[in-house]
Amino acid sequence: MPKLTIDHIPVEVPAGTSVLEAAKSVGIWIPHFCYHPALGSVGACRLCAVKMVDGPVKGIQMSCMLPAQDGMVVSTTDPEAVKMRSLVIEWLMTNHPHDCPVCDEGGECLLQDYTVAGGHGIRRYEGKKRTHVNQELGPYIEHEMNRCIQCYRCVRFYQEYAGGSDFGVMGSARRVYYGRFQEGKLESPFSGNLVDICPTGVFTDKTARFRARYWDYEMAPSVCPHCSLGCNTVPAARYRELLKTIARENPAVNGPFICDRGRFSNAAVNDPARPRVPLVDGKEASWDEALDALMLRITELEELYGPGSLAVVGSPRLPLEGNVLLARLAELLGAGHLCYFAEREEGERVAAAVSLLAGGKAASMADVRKADCVVILESDLRDEGPMMLLAVRQAWRSGAPVFLVGKHAPLEQARAVSIEAIELNIIEEVPLGIFERAVVICGTRNNAPAAIELLARAEAKIAPLLPGPNAFGAGLLAREHGAVTLAEAVASGKVKGILTVEADIPEVLLGGVPFVAALDWLSTEAVRRAELVLPTAAWAETDGTFVNFEGRAQRFRKVMTPGLPIRGLPARYHASPDKPAPFHPPRVHRSVPPGGELRPAWRIVAKLIELCGGEPVTEPFKGRWELLRGLDPEGGGVRLLR
Template identity: 90%
Template sequence: MPKLIIDHIPVEVPAGTSVLEAAKSVGIWIPHFCYHPALGSVGACRLCAVKLLDGPVKGIQMSCMLPAQDGMVVSTTDPEALKMRSLVIEWLMTNHPHDCPVCDEGGECLLQDYTVAGGHGIRRFEGKKRTHVNQDLGPYIEHEMNRCIQCYRCVRFYQEFAGGSDFGVMGSARRVYYGRFEEGKLESPFSGNLVDICPTGVFTDKTARFRARYWDYEMAPSVCPHCSLGCNTVPAARYRELLKTIARENPAVNGPFLCDRGRFTNAPVNDPARPRVPLVDGKEVPWDAALDALMLRIAELAEVYGPGSLAVVGSLRLPLEGNLLLARLAELLGAGHLCYFADREEGERVAAAVSLLDGGKAASMADVRKADCVVILESDLRDEGPMMLLAVRQAWRSGAPVFLVGKHAPLEQARAVSIEAIELSIIEEVPLAIFARPVVICGTRNNAPAAIGLLARAEAGIACLLPGPNAAGAALLAQEHGAVTLEGAIASGNVKGIITVEADIPAALLDGVPFVVAADWLPTEAVRRAEIVLPTTAWVETDGTFVNFEGRAQRFRKAMAPGLPIRGLPARYHASPDKPSPFHPPRLHRSIPPGGNLRSAARIVADLIERCSGEAVADPFEGRWEPLRDLDPEGEGVRLGPG
């Protein structure tokens, strides 16, 4: 391993490490634009200049392009290096517009930071600035080409890393242009990463444009709930409105990137039509009245229909804390049925997939990126787990063949990321035995439970994509408590009441059930039919835990306060009696914001447990779940198994 000295600090790094990375490993930050850990180095920006004082190489060098070698003596503060970086910033700023006050990148702009840090504050250039015409790139990405510093990050990510073909670089010298041949929506399902990867304000989030500065946001480490992959995110909110979602790096899961579904699906959280107040028979009531009515009607249900006529239903999107407490509640209520899945076949498929977590066969997205053979079995990753498709592309770029097996594994998913894939009809045709690190990616939507179970015999890592962010956790609990599916419970003929907590229950299963209680933050069919509605917080409005497809438990934190967004307030909140003003926040002082009288699903279940037992719930994590009690929300998570 090479040993060198950087700013008088001895450093030892693995062979092949660049001087820039070596400096970063000991806390020395060298300014750079074009370098990115996921994209590597191209030496385009010329900002990472350092002075080599001694060793095999001497003089001013670009640290991102220079491998660390024995005997190097590097200075990042040498006057020549500082002057070089200052001049680079100056010529980058000759054409840059004076629009920091209106640029959405303000506060998180590398060019802004490095300009200030380099001491460049007076513009000597008095010529005419180069200008470009911007393009309409669709509903998500705002294009402002005049801010470009030609670092090539955007095109390197879009074309090389993500395999997109409808966006690129054109022109030469001062006429370099990054965009499309014609205006139109970017086609890549990962186009939103241009927002995060651009070091200036060329690409910004159009959905949050002009809404807030970086320092205005409420943010916290979180986990994406839109599929089972468990990608790490940072939701950014202001005034009780989720404005945008930023990718949060986790090398074991999503790396530094995020798919467009996870990044831009904010509307359900901000929907003014969300359940916001407790309802009993369609009338608003206080929380205590709603919970008292619930307990009374459960008692009446038992009197009329006998014991065991109640089903308590958890969910694939309900955080682990709520699902854990539901088992206690079902026992205290004397419920005849504890359910974590509504559909029988879906429950069987997920149970078969979770049984594969044991024995070290579960493959993470990091494993897929390093695989030397990838099989996609009966799955369209664009729908079941988009970031997994990006992981497959990285394996393919490293030389791994990609096999699409079955009629539900369309070739279009490979074309979406420019992968050359081989189509086969059955998995037995894949020569898995000749590879050292093969991975089979199995969709549970179109595979039968028996077919999923047979993958245990495959000499490969297995990644089974599940139908919800906490589907694995629900399956583990169903196994632990001997739970049944709601479909199976109703088929028994004695279910006359349902308490559903954030569960998506088909309308057909609700037909003929006289008593329904729904706790949810989405306006589901169960909420519309329920006699008692208990509004819950969304995942960004509470703390919780999801268990992803590989059995990795990950904690997320509350990022925003619940309540109606300022833009979604009904008219009665906007105006005072004497002077209507439709765009003004409420003039009444209150401890709870409008529409903010929500409780997390776990707290609602805990309140019901306390009413049944007379004892407060101290902690949902007991027994085998106790190691999750102090789970670090900024760590890589903890892998679980079915045992």
């Protein structure tokens, strides 16, 4: 391992590490634009200049392009290096618009930071600035080409890393332009990463534009709830409205990027019409009234139909805390059925996947990126787990062959990220035995449970894509408690009442059931059908834990206070109901914001346990789940199965 000295600090790093990364490892930050850990070095911006004082290389060098070597003596504070960096900033500012006060990137702009840090405050250039015409790039990305500093990050990510083909660089010299041949929506399902990866304000989130500055946001480490991959994110909110979602790096899971579904699917959280107050027979009620009514009707249900007529239903999207407590609640209520899945086939497929991974065959997304062979079995990754498709592309770029097996693994998914794939009918045709790091990505939507179980014989690690952010956790609990699916419970003819907690239940399973009570934050079919509705806090409004497809438990934190967004307040909350001002909060002093009495699902379940005579619950994780107490939301998570 090379040993060098940076600013009088001895450093030892693995061979191949750049001087820039070596400096970062000891807390020395060298300014840079074009370099990105996931994209590598191109030496385009020339901002990472350092002075090589002694050793095998001397003079001014670009630290991102120079591998660390024994005996190097590096200075980041040498006057020549400082002057070089300040001149680079001045060159970049020559044609840059001075629009910081109105630029929606203000507060999170690297050019802004480095300009101030480099001491560049006086404009010497008096000529006319170059200007560009911006393009319409669809509903999510705003384009402002005049802010571009030609760092090439955007095109390197879009074309090289993500395999997009409808965006690139055109022109030459000072006429370089990054965009499309013609205006239109960006086609890549990962286009939103341009917002995060651009160091200036060329690409910004159109959905949150001019809504807040960076320092106005409420933010917290979180986990994406839109599929089973468990990508790490940082949601940003203001005034009880989820404005945007930023990628958060986790090398074992999503790396530094997320998909567009995870980035832009905020509408459900912000919906003013979602359940926000308890309802009893369609009428608003207090929490105490609703809870008492629920307990009374469950008692009446048992008296009318006998013991065991109630089914308690959790779900793959309910955080682990709530699912864990459901078993205790079902026991105290005397419920005849405990369910974690609605459909029978869905439950069987998840059970097969959980049993399969119990043998230590689980593959993470990091394993997929490093695989030397990837098999996509009966799955369209664009739908079941988009970021997994991006991981497959990184393996393909490193030389791994990609096999698409089965009629539900369309070639279009490979074309979406510009990879060449081999189509086969059955997995037995794949020569897995000749590879050392083969991974089979198995969709559970179209694979039969028997087919999933057969993968235990495959000479490869397995990555099963499951039907929800906590489907793995629900599968573990279903196996632990011997739970059945709701479809099986209803088919028995004994179910006359359903207590559902954040579960998506088909209408056909609700039709013949006399009594339905729902705890949820979405307007699901069960909520519309329910006699009693207890509104729960959405994932962005509470702490919780999801267990992703590989069995990795990850904690997410509360981002914002529950309540109606200011832009969604009904007229009755305004000073003049006949002339509501949708952009102004109510001029009324309140201890709780309108619609802000939502409670996390697990706390409602805990309250029901207490009303049933159980001990008060202050900590949902006990017994085998105690290892998840105090789980670091900014860490890599904990693998439950090894």
